[in-house]
Amino acid sequence: MINISNIHKTYVTGNNKLHVLKGINLRVEAGEMISVMGASGSGKSTLLNILGILDNHDHGEYILNGIRIENLNERKAAQLRNKYLGFVFQSFNLVSFKNAMENVALPLYYQSVKRKKRNAIAMEFLERMGLSEWAQHLPNELSGGQKQRIAIARALIAKPKVILADEPTGALDSVTSQEVMDILTDINKKENITMLIVTHEHDIAKRTQKTIRITDGMITETVIN
Amino acid sequence: MFDLDRWQEIYHVLRKNKLRTFLTAFGVFWGIFMLVVMMGSGEGLRNGISQNFGDMATNSVFIWAQQTSVPYKGFTRGRRFDYENADVRALSEAIPEIKYLAPRTNVGGYNGSSNVIRGLKSGAFQIFGDYPVFDSIDPVNLLQGRFINELDVKEKRKVVVIGQRVKELLFEKDENPINKYIQINGVYFNVVGLFSSKRTGEAASYDNQRLHMPFTTCQKTFNMGDAIGFFNITSKNGIPVAVVEEKAIRVLKKRHAVAPSDDAAIGHFNLEVEYKKMVGLFFGIRVLVWIVGIGTLLAGVIGVSNIMLVVVKERTKEIGIQRALGATPRIIISQIMTESVVLTTFSGYFGLTLGVGLLELINYLLEKSGADTEMFLHPGINFNVAIIALAILVVAGAIAGLVPARKAVSVKPIDALRYE
Structure with a gap:
């Protein structure tokens, strides 16, 4: 599903060059659930951003579902993100003026699905998350766990191949964190959606099939859980 | 095509900071209001003055006899004829x-x-x-x-x-x-x-x-x-x-045996020259009105552009989220430009309506009072001019939105997402 080889990324700010990724090689099979661990500044988020086509890499090769990701214009990148990728963020990143249902339906809006149809689909996904009675609520009326479940529903609605989660439990308490992980593992098993989860919590990482550790821009360890 | 989500977003953005929206809209409103009122008044002045000419042929000259001032062919000066x-x-x-x-x-x-x-x-x-x-x-x-x-x-x-x-x-x-x-x-x-x-x-x-x-x-x-x-x-x-x-x-x-050099003997009045002076004057007034009006309007539109820049900056993260979820640059740009056009067109249309309303009121009061005004008659603006003004507004709104919109998509999605 994901195949990257020898990925390099350098950030340039003024005269300072920061070599963040120093040749990453990684192969993720379809349906795999992988966690990425590492100290802050190790480059794990940068890796996730490149995989999410939110950022571009300097050198190396990235193939997503058989498509070579290189020098894409922003329009093409947006379409690929919409079609193949779902994002779950630490800070949920819901759109504040849209209610739960509209937030979930947003990726379908960008596919020009009719409002009635996409809202109906969004309601199905909310139901699966057990949030159908909150459909008309705005994000600021919901708890952290509820927001993250809405974000997961939003990531799922366009039927992506891969879900990229950047510290999905970082802003949640431990009980809620486990609930969110329950949902994610459930989706992985039932829908066979590939998952990459960046985390620094060991008990979160343990619930994935494989944990890779990044130190100073290189993969230093791969553990099968 | 009506897109509820787009209008919801516009409504949200404009409502979020009501005072700011109002002041921005007021700039455009005032610009077009001034343009309409000034043009209408200029037209009223022109109507009033041209009425003084009636339907008289303006290419006419009057010639009458006065007293001679130069002795000629044996006649003394001061002769009447x-x-x-x-x-x-x-x-x-x-x-x-x-x-x-x-x-x-x-x-x-x-x-x-x-x-x-x-x-x-x-x-x-x-x-x-x-x-x-x-x-x-x-x-x-x-x-x-x-x-x-x-x-x-x-x-x-x-x-x-x-x-x-x-x-x-x-x-x-x-x-x-x-x-x-x-x-x-x-x-x-x-x-x-x-x-x-x-x-x-x-x-x-x-x-x-x-x-x-x-x-x-x-x-x-x-x-x-x-x-x-x-x-x-x-x-x-x-x-x-x-x-x-x-x-x-x-x-x-x-x-009549008047010396060729005698300019006082024959009285004459050229209406065309007077009329042309008047026409020139009104042309000047009109040019002035357009310059001032367009300038005021431009100031309003630049205000809109500025505010859109601020809005885009404030919404950087939100735009980042939308782009992560698959919004193409075209969607983002058209969204921001629509906001800008809506803001300018609405406030401009309001100014246009109010300006025309004021002119109509003046017209009504003038007629009702029955005042025989020599200098001012039927103030108003040409329908075409109103349409042109509206077209200018829409185009200006689009241009005002273009710069902020391009700025919004020039940021990398990841930088937009990280923006706090």
Whole structure:
């Protein structure tokens, strides 16, 4: 599903060059659930951003579902993100003026699905998350766990191949964190959606099939859980 | 195509900071409001002034005789002379550029002693001896009857056409003046027509106190011999009346033994020159109005652009989220530009409506009060101008949104997402 080889990324700010990724090689099979661990500044988020086509890499090769990701214009990148990728963020990143249902339906809006149809689909996904009675609520009326479940529903609605989660439990308490992980593992098993989860919590990482550790821009360890 | 999500977003963005939205909208509103009111007032001023010309042919010149100021051919200076009937033919033969040539005589007048009597009523009016062609140079509104005709002139009929004010002063309110007799300087004339002026204000009241009789009748009845009071001449289309004016003066000087260098002997007034000055003045006013109006409008639009920049900056993260979820740059750009166009068009339309409303109100009040305003009449703007102004608004709104929109998508999605 994901195949990257020898990925390099350098950030340039003024005269300072920061070599963040120093040749990453990684192969993720379809349906795999992988966690990425590492100290802050190790480059794990940068890796996730490149995989999410939110950022571009300097050198190396990235193939997503058989498509070579290189020098894409922003329009093409947006379409690929919409079609193949779902994002779950630490800070949920819901759109504040849209209610739960509209937030979930947003990726379908960008596919020009009719409002009635996409809202109906969004309601199905909310139901699966057990949030159908909150459909008309705005994000600021919901708890952290509820927001993250809405974000997961939003990531799922366009039927992506891969879900990229950047510290999905970082802003949640431990009980809620486990609930969110329950949902994610459930989706992985039932829908066979590939998952990459960046985390620094060991008990979160343990619930994935494989944990890779990044130190100073290189993969230093791969553990099968 | 109606897209509820797009309008929801616009509503949200504009509502989020109401005061800011209001002030931004006010800039555009004020710009277009000023433009409309200033243009409408300029138009009112122009209408008012042009009304003073009535339907008078503006390419006309008046020529009359004064005293000579240079001794010539044995005559001393200070000699008085009159134009004669023979001059009419001489002028029309010598000057092919003439369209209408109307010799006129006049008797007594306005502000003088009473010269027109009917029964117990009397008044002091301006009395002209005219050819029918005069009605082509300075037309009047004929209310009843007819103007002087060729037969009147030929047969030297004692008929007269009277102005509205003359009728008011000499006749009863509901009386029909046609075919009634009035006494002018002791001679009875039959009234054949009644007219009102096409001008407004003072000029109109002046016109309405006139009487016109056949030129020949006037000369004969009042013992003028073949003396002519003055000429009123218009030029053919496309020829400046100044050409006719110059030639006519040259011809007349020669015929009446006036020194070619004598500028005081022949009085003349070129209406076209005055009219052109007026036209130039109004053109200047219009240009000024556009410059000021567009400038104010531009300031408003730049305000919109600035605010859109701030909005885009504030919404960087939100836009980042949308892009992560698959919003293409086109969607983002069109969203921001729509916001900008909506803001400018709405506030501009409001300004346009209010401006036109104000002009209509002024117009209504002017008419209702019945004030005979000499300088101001029917303020208003051309419908086309309103459409052009609206088009300018839409385009300006789009341009105002373009810069912020491009800025919004020039940021990498990841930087937008990380923006706090």
